[in-house]
Amino acid sequence: EEKQRGLTKSELQKAFVDDIITKDQFLQGLHDLDYSEIAIAVILETVMSAKARVEVEVLPLEKELSKAELQRTYLEDVIGIKELDSKLVALGYSRNAINLSIELVEKQRLENEEKELPPEAIDTRKTLQVAYVEGKIDRSNISSLLTDMGYTEEGIRIVIKYAHESI
Known part of the structure; x- marks a missing residue:
């Protein structure tokens, strides 16, 4: 009768480090290979530190x-x-x-x-900026008109912020 060959120590270690087998399965495999309790303790300590290094390497680096x-x-x-x-x-x-x-x-x-936006929007925007800076229209008027022209809230904020520079 032919006995099935089990995993080698190296195969067990790799399987455990790669999370293919559990710690209990790893220890049982070492027992099946007839390692002493002291040898198993030393092997386990070595493998656990290797496993910890692998886990640290896998962590994504928080990059600015x-x-x-x-x-x-x-x-x-x-x-x-x-x-x-x-x-x-x-x-x-x-x-x-x-x-x-x-x-x-x-x-x-x-x-x-x-x-x-249509090409004429830029000219209209510049005209509105002049009117705003000169006080002919207020913030809500320019915002409303720019919204009607298709500007986003952020675009409107930028137009108003730089109105004085644009004239």
């Missing part, structure tokens, strides 16, 4: 996004302007650098938004 990646997430409407600001602060940028970065990315966002 770069300034460019943060700007892209804002442009794609994943994060808002306040979150962009706070994340740039966390990355250690100066207030001046953050303000410049935000101004650039807001203007890029407005350009992107205006690509979707």
Whole structure:
């Protein structure tokens, strides 16, 4: 009668580290291979430290996004302007650098938004900005008119924020 061959110690170790078998199955396999209790304790300690190293290697690293990646997430409407600001602060940028970065990315966002609008929308937007700065229309008027033209809330916020620069 032929006896079936069981797993080798190396195969058992790999199966346990890879979570294919449980700790109890691993220990039973070592007993089946006739290892002494002392040898099993030493093997288990070695394998547990290897298993811990594998688990640490598998953990995703919490990576800070770069300034460019943060700007892209804002442009794609994943994060808002306040979150962009706070994340740039966390990355250690100066207030001046953050303000410049935000101004650039807001203007890029407005350009992107205006690509979707009819060409005359830009001229109308500029006319509305002049009227707003000159006090001929108030914030709610300009917001309402820009909404009717197809601007998003974020686009309107940017238009109003930079109205003084646009004239």
